Amino acid sequence: MSSILLHNAAVQRAIDEEKPDPDKFAFNGTYSISIYYLVCIGLELYLKAAYVHHSGDGSHKALHAIGHDLISALDEAEKHGFQSAVENLREIADLLRLPHLKHYFRYNTPTEVPLPEVGGVIAAIQIIDDQLQPLLFPK
8 A cells, every 4th residue: 555655655746846747757757666666565465465364375486486476476366266456467567577576676677677557556456455454364
């Protein structure tokens, strides 16, 4: 959810500073690397939580074996019964997989990295959050 807050703050800053395209500023501005880093960490943790919730092995060894590989985390979660409400989750995970595995958002970033549109990714994260909240934190 921190990625959503940071994205919203970036859009608001663009509005406050009267930038011509607030969404482009948030996506391509100084906040974008941090937004994607938080999105990837959040997505990784959501997928691992879904995997464990659906009877996956929650041991440190098993989760470490999945590592930062978003496709592996999605595969394991789905193999154990998770069905995402996000129609294009695999596409998003596939686009973010290599940059997350190679730590592009923390260290040496290549000049160009194909990334999904941030608004759509944040919407997907919100759907996953809504889907997993009642499972992970029942009332």
